[in-house]
Amino acid sequence: MPVERLLPSEEGRALIGLVRDIAAKELRPRADAAEVAAVSVPACPRDVFAVLGRAGLLSLPYPEEFGGGAQPYETYLQVIEEIGAAWMSVAVGTSVHALTCYPTAAYGTRGQQEALLPGMLSGETLGAYCLSEPLAGSDIASMTTRAERDGEDYVINGTKSWISHAGHADFYATFARTSDDGGKGLSCFVVPADADGLSFGTPEKKMGLHCDPVSEVLFEDVRVPASRRMGAEGQGMAIALAALDSGRLGIAAAATGLAQAALDLAASYAVDRRQFGRPVASNQGLAFLIADLAAAIGSARASYLYAARLRDAGRPFSKEAAIAKLIATDAAMRVTTEAVQVLGGAGYTADFPAERYFREAKVTQIFEGTNQIQRLVIGRHVLGR
Structure with a gap:
């Protein structure tokens, strides 16, 4: 039974209608079989995300001037709920993608936003959020991945774990240590997927969400321009x-x-x-x-x-x-x-x-x-x- 929703605008009501239509035609019919198939062969349904992207559903809470939907979170989250009711792996992936765009949208300079956000919000790319590590989950301040300044670049070394879209994403919002000052020594970078030295572990074997592939992301002397650091050094936490x-x-x-x-x-x-x-x-x-x-x-x-x-x-x-x-x-x-x-x-x-x-x-x-x-x-x- 469709949920009776109270949306803040006519545009929001139209979006709910759109996502319900996509859920009925593209998500529910595929979810069961895709989840079963992904148990033995981990897969990320990029074609489904492409459908959502073309419909403008991957960039809803971000500014229209950079390609976003300029929708309030009240509307965006109800869209996520509708997707979750149809295919949970895709809902989680959509939420993760929005999370990866946040550092640039909220902390990037105007120049960084103009350079990066249109691609992030285009609907054609997918992001990954690299925060957790094998020994640093809830205790973010204990992370050991390091980013050392080298001229106009940073060189990143370390391992991130439990990363959704690892090996399938187009960019990685990555948190790394730039000083030894505990939680005040972390910084944030947007690392492109084709960066040299970036590799991925074997996908985790999970009890569910098989179409949300998760694995380690390995940084071995990954060189990232300083222009891809979001916010100031030490602002990562x-x-x-x-x-x-x-x-x-x-x-x-x-x-x-x-x-x-x-x-x-x-x-x-x-x-x-x-x-x-x-x-x-x-x-x-x-x-x-x-x-x-x-x-x-x-x-x-x-x-x-x-x-x-x-x-x-x-x-x-x-x-x-x-x-x-x-x-x-x-x-x-x-x-x-x-x-x-x-x-x-x-x-x-x-x-x-x-x-x-x-x-x-x-x-x-x-x-x-x-x-x-x-x-x-x-x-x-x-x-x-």
């Missing part, structure tokens, strides 16, 4: 944290879409499935469960939309982004788990997408900051510490 606030909202919206898809499947099955001469949906216990799941999804949607509206208004939203990510991803895990239960034995088979939804939901509680980290962020804001 601030850039990373600001980007993650927005990225968490993208994951919250995608997780909400995934949960909605699982609920729709469970409700439809409960209405159609008959036991003891009547639909199983007529059992009050099941009806109450479905109601609770719908309430959880409604709460998740409300939380990410509230954070988005704060962002659109130029107000602080870090705490609210963490709350939205926490609520939405926990809801996705709960709803997908219960969806499998509602379908019973059928839910445990690949004949229905419930088991795929279940597997895809788990990682949403982990990436863009684990939900334990979200609680830390929220607690610090509330307690003023």
